[in-house]
Amino acid sequence: MPRGAEIALQCLRAEGVELAFGYPGGAIMPLYDGLRTSGIRHVLTRHEQGAVFAAEGHARATGKVGVAIATSGPGATNLVTGIADAKMDSVPLVCITGQVRSSLIGSDAFQETDVFGMTLSLTKWNRLVRTIDEIPPAIAEAFHWARSGRPGPVVVDIATDALKASMEFAGPVKFHPHPKPADVHGDSTFGETLIALLETAKRPVALVGAGAKLSGAIADLRRLLDHLQIPTFATVHGLGAVPSGTPYYLGMVGMHGTRAANLALDETDLLLVFGARLDDRVTGDPSRFAPHARIVHFEIDPAQLDRVRSCELAVIGDLAETIPSFYSEVRRISLPDWSAWRTIACGEERAEQDPRGLAAPAIRFLDELFRRLPEESVVVADVGQHQMWAAQRYRASSPRGFITSGGLGAMGFALPAAIGVQLGKPDATVLCISGDGGFQLNLQELATVRRLGTPIKIVIIDNKYLGMVRQWQQLFYGRNYAETDMSDNPDFVEIARAYRINGRRLDADAMGEANFAVTSQALDSFLTSPEPELLTFECHPEANVFPMVPAGARLSEMVFED
């Protein structure tokens, strides 16, 4: 009779799992014992946070469910940041944790933590499995919830004695959800209401979020937007949904969004939202957000509605269904002439007015890298100023081409996430962009990179500061740079060498015309090398990201210089 561990692994295989990231320990040892013969490839990271971010990166790049495995207690607590991250950014993720023996649960046993309680508010669904017979249905249900509706993280916490026990096993089971309850806000006649709103709108705009990509509705959305020809912008996770050369596309909106997008959102009278949560980095001051707008929200998760402002019309459902149905309605009417509005919103006078003085070399460096990236590349950004420069400058050509921790903003995400991305996209160039601060949160994963040989290209924008926090200190705290100085950073090139990874360094001088021919060659060989490579760029310590909508300000109150 198979043991619980073998059954669990068979169930994972039945869900299509081929790759898992993890870190072993006492309570999860029975599962590790069976891994080698399970048909599942396991990648040992150097920290559980690395494992969960790698699983997330894999999921974000491929659309598959990411799988992370950890032991009880400290193993499980180390997963928590990644679980929260996956929840915020709608990433399908299954975490399997070992738990202490069922008879010891609740006794403060060695390495016992209440994983169920601890992850309750961070997961879509979680379960403590005490006995072997609960394993197959728990795994089936976990995958169902991770994938369905608005995707997200789930946790299956399995007592170690359930993994060791044996039972007759007829094979993996399927989970049958209850039939969907009727849509609360959903309205089968939404087409008529929406057409009426469109017909009276003078300044309509569209906002594209992650949901548009997750639903696989990109082609339908583009067809709809091409028809509507209304000014369109994206959240950080919506980047790549609309190609950046599209004439009506204004780029990213929000705190570090483009001037054109923020002004259009401030002035619109009809805002069509496609799969976005409208978080405060997008809205600025919620009470002064899109003050003239009626809002139509296309959304799969009713919990995301009316959080900032109530919407005029909620179109609940999978965007892969609701967008085509809207398109078929809208094709039948003649649309108002919005060309004058489009000209204003996309006009020259709305282009950036940013002098970008101190940031210019770093931005040029990124531009030069991005310009060299093949079409199907993936850029993975960490959190901070470098992330916003990357989001502003990278023209992702595919919906999964720009990956970052947006909702949680978890520093340390990029390096391990890039590993997961590269394993999912072995032929793509994977460019990981990190800050000097964030890189030091998970640099141990260089060992994982070395062991796998994943040829990821790691860039560190080294401004010797926790730059984004320092920027706020400069602008809003009277230049009191409290505890953001990183001038005692290690030599990152030496660090790379210690892990047997090639490293090199560039600075502002390298971007000057005199040296550019050499730099250009260095960038080419950095990107085309079949090996993992690390490149640090020495950035001016007081370079800032602009435009910026100060926290709590109205979107039109962007600042463009210090």
Ligand SMILES: Cc1ncc(C[n+]2csc(CCOP(=O)(O)OP(=O)(O)O)c2C)c(N)n1
């Ligand atoms: C885990 C974590 N801790 C703290 C923060 C707060 N925070 C946001 S950006 C930032 C600075 C990032 O510094 P660095 O990685 O050097 O990037 P830079 O902004 O300098 O480009 C900090 C501390 C965070 N987002 N995540």
Ligand SMILES: [Mg+2]
């Ligand atoms: Mg920094």
